[in-house]
Amino acid sequence: MGAQQVKTTPSQRLQRIGAYLFADLDRRQEELRARGVDVINLGVGDPDLPTPPHIVEALTRAVHDPRTHRYPPYLGTREFREAVAEWFAGRFGVSLDPQQQVLALIGSKEGLAHLPWALLNPGEVALVPDPGYPVYRSATIMAEGEPYPVPLRPERGFLPALDEIPAEILSRARLLFLNYPNNPTGAVATVEFFAQVVAFAQRWGLVVVHDNAYSEITYDGYVAPSILQVDGAADCAIEL
Incomplete structure (x- = not known):
């Protein structure tokens, strides 16, 4: 009997x-x-400058170290998590427990893509900035959640109009994605704005996912804050 060609049909999630x-x-x-x-590529934020030599040298040494030729701890090495906590303390004045509040990822995209799987039940809503990083929406769909676009308008400084989200949507919402400094608008946010977000999240039982990928790429004296600088944020916010 000859082999039959199998027709592969993408799942409904993937088609969406x-x-x-x-x-x-x-x-x-x-x-x-x-x-x-x-x-001129104005698409994905791909660095157009070479990696600093000391980083290349450190990576080269690590490749030649037999201790790196195996699976790492699932949470990341203790040294790495402690270094992250130390950096947060020096950069943002935020105290993190490296054993409980820091997790190593292969990149922030991994965390953004997997968080909806961990926190959303089928049919629950993720509030997604529009425009915004496509992974916020696609990861929500893959987790069988419902992405709800929250417009970023110039008249509001490209900050989300949280007060315009219908209560019916908020009653089903579990995640709120944010990204400041923002891609693609270039908008920035203040600690005061994040305080409003934390209060909003606490009111509606949301987990805020702050994609802080561009915290170190700022201009004209502006220094990007962390949402974790807000009192109570550690109880309802995750920053990548």
């Missing part, structure tokens, strides 16, 4: 997500470059 934005942008860039167009 659609094409990944940045993969589509890559495809368009390649098409343009193939036609001789000089493309």
Whole structure:
């Protein structure tokens, strides 16, 4: 009996997500470059400067160290978590317990993609900034949650209008994604804004997921805060 061709159909979850934005942008860039167009890439935030030599040297030493040729601890090494806690204390004045409040990831995208699986039940809502990083929406869909777009408007400084979210949505919401300094708008937030967010989250029983990827890329004297600087934030917020 001959082998039969198996028809592979993407799951309904995957079909709801659609094409990944940045993969589509890559495809368009390649098409343009193939036609001789000089493309300036304003898509994914990919560094265009070389990695500092001392980091390259440290990575090289680690590769040659046999102790790194095995699985690491699931939470990350104690030394790494302590270094993260020390950095948070020096940078934000935030005290973290490296054993209970710090987790190593292969990148913040891993955490953003997996958090909905850990915290959302099917049919529950994640509040997603619009525009925003596509993973907030796609990860929610993969976890069988419902992404609810929260507009970021210029007249509000590209901060979410939390007071405009219907109570019916908030009653089913479990996650609130934020990202300041913001991509793609470039907007920034203050500690006072984060205090309002924490109060809002406590009122509605939300977990705030703050994607703080650009905290060290700021200008004109602005210093980006951490949401964890707000009293009570450690009880309802996760920062990546």
